Amino acid sequence: MTDTVQIQKAKERDPSIRSVERAIIVLRALNQAPVSTLDALYRLTAVPKPTLIRLLHTFEELGLVTHAGRPGQYRLLDGVNMLNSGYHHVPHIVQATAPIVRKLTEQIKWPIAVGVLEVDALVVRYSTIPYSPLSLLHSSINMRLSLVARAMGRAYLAFCTPEERQTLLEILRQSPHSEDRLAQDSEAINALMDATRERGYALRDEAVRPVSRTIAVPVMAQDVVVASIGMTWFSSALSTEVVIERYLGELREASRRISGLL
Template sequence: MPERDSSIRAVERAITLLRALNQMPVSTLDGLHQLTLLPKPTLIRLLRTFEELGLVARGGRPGEYRLLEGVNALNSGYHHVPRVVEIAAPLVRALTEEIKWPIAVGMLDVDALVVRYSTIPYSPLSLLHSSINMRLSLVSRALGRAYLAFCAPEEQAMLLEVVRQSHHPEDRLAQDREAVQTMIAQTRERGYALRDTTVRPVSGTIAVPVMAKEFVAASIGLTWFSSALTVEKVVERYLGQLQDVSRRISEQL
C-alpha cells in the first residue's frame, strides 16, 4: 500500500506541474514553486523527466521552462466536446479575430463556471497563456454571474446554497444574502454581468448568458485591460456584438 500511495502522489504531482506550466508561455522555477507548492527538488526532477519525454524545454534564461508541442498528444484521445462549445467556438473566434480581445465560453460544473473554450490563442491582447478548465466563482466572476443571474429561480437558489458552503475567498459574497441578490438584480436589469472589481483589477470581464429555450446553457465573456478601456467603452463598443454571438449560439442549440 505505501508503494502504491507513493506512485499515486507522483502522478498527482506531475499533473499539478503540467497544469501550472499551462498557465504561462514561459514559467520560472520560483513561479512554479509558488503555484504548485511542490518542493523545488521535486519540481526539478519532474521537469527533467518532462524534458526527456519531449513535453518541456528550457527557456532562454536559467530556471525558465516552456511547454512543447508534444504536450498536445496528451489530449488527442479526448473527443467529447459539448454541443454548445462546438457551436460557439467558430463564432467567438471570429469575433476575437475582429476585435482582438479574448473571449471565453463557460459551462456550469457543480458550484462554478468552468472555461470550456477560449480564444486566447487567437488574441494578441491576453494576460493569460490559457484559461481552459479554469473554475470561476458564480458570485464574483462575470461568467459565473451571467449564468447565476439568468438561470431559473429554483436552480439559482440551489446553486447559492451550494456556494455558501464554499471556503474559497471569491465565494464570500454568497454569505451576504442581500448583497448577492442586489448583484443578481443589477445584472438582470443591465442584461450583462461584470466581474467583481476586487478580483484581478488589472483586467475586466463582461459576460452574457447563452440560452437554450428558457434555460441557461452557458455564458460567454470578453476580457480587456482595465488600463485600456473603461466599462462604459466596452459596453458601447462590444456588448451588442457579444449579445449577437450569444443569440446565434442559442438559435443553433
C-alpha cells in the same frame, strides 16, 4: 450572516438536500489533491468527521473512493468519471460556440471565453486566447470561475431559474474560497442578481485581478441558460463604459446566434 444563523438555516433545510450538498462538497475537496486525509477534508469542508467517515464509506461502496495506503488517507478512483459519462451537451455547446466567438475575436482582438456550469462554478471550456494578441494569459481552459465574483459566473447565476440559483447559493455558502464569500450575504447577492438581469450583462468583481476586467452575457437554449460567454480586456486600456458601448452589442449578437444553433 453569522455562523449561528448559518447553522440554524442548515438545520431548517430538508435533510436530504443537506446530504447532497455535503456529498458534493466532499467530492470537490477530494478532487483538490491526489491524496486527502480525514483532517484535511474536515478543514476544507467543515463537515463533521462522523459524517465525513459515513460519506467516504459510501463513496467506497460506489467505487468512487479508496484508501490511499495509510489509515485515514483517501483518493478518488476512476469511477468518478462515470458521473459525467452521459453528459453530452458541453461538446455540443463548444462546437456551436467556437466558430462564432473565434470570428468575433478576429474582429475585435480581445479574447473571449465560453463557460459552462460544473457543480458550483463556471468552467472555461473554450477560449479564443490563441487567436488574440491582447491576452494576459497563455490559456484559460478548465479554469474554474466563481459564480458570485466572476463575470461569466454571475451571468449564469443571474439568468438560471430561481430554484437552481437557490440550490447553487446554498452550496456556495459552504465554500471555503474567498471569491464565494458574497454568497453568504443574501441581501447583497440578491441585489446583484436583480441588477444583472435588469441590464442583461455581468461584470467581474473589480477586486479580482484589477489589471483586467471581464464583461459577460448568458447563452440561452429554449429560455434556459446553458452557458455564458465573456470578453476580457486590460483595465488600463478601456473604461467599462467604452467597452459596453463598443462591444456589448457584439457579445449579445454572438450569444443570440449561438442560442439559435442550440
